[in-house]
Amino acid sequence: MAKKAIFYHAGCPVCVDAERRFAEALDAGKYDVEVVHLGEDKGRIGEAEKAGVKSVPAMVIDGAAYHINHGADLSALR
Amino acid sequence: MAKKAIFYHAGCPVCVDAERRFAEALDAGKYDVEVVHLGEDKGRIGEAEKAGVKSVPAMVIDGAAYHINHGADLSALR
Numbered sequence A, B: 001m002a003k004k005a006i007f008y009h010a011g012c013p014v015c016v017d018a019e020r021r022f023a024e025a026l027d028a029g030k031y032d033v034e035v036v037h038l039g040e041d042k043g044r045i046g047e048a049e050k051a052g053v054k055s056v057p058a059m060v061i062d063g064a065a066y067h068i069n070h071g072a073d074l075s076a077l078r
Helices: A013-025 A044-048 B013-025 B042-050
Strands: A003-008 A033-036 A057-063 A065-074 B003-011 B033-038 B057-060 B064-073
Touching: A003 A013, A003 A044, A013 A033, A013 A057, A013 A065, A013 B064, A065 B013, B003 B013, B003 B042, B013 B033, B013 B057, B013 B064
Parallel strands: A003 A033, B003 B033
Antiparallel strands: A003 A057, A057 A065, A065 B064, B003 B057, B057 B064
């Protein structure tokens, strides 16, 4: 069964590029990728923070946070 | 044909974790992933730097550098 991966972003150029690259590059048979725009969906900032996300773009895989380059700090999105 | 992706690391815990996650998560049909240990293969630090890598772990896909979390600065590996 595919594991869940969540890609958090905020629409920034760094985010869009990373999404294009990573959300598409992941093996769809292994990972089910959900893309969340924290600028539009602020209600999910808390959930991202709990998973260890400090900036976007970031990918949470199996509960572990991976920051991919740096677009914006989470604190700037509230 | 699979595109080339290079995962640069230096054996640090952050690197090993990111490698386990990303080098394996990429779709093998789309990406041919080469793993380079810059601590052991210092001759390739220049190539990584040219691709825009500033710290490890990092993944270079189609010539673009993506830093995944932060293990060590490239300058610390010379």
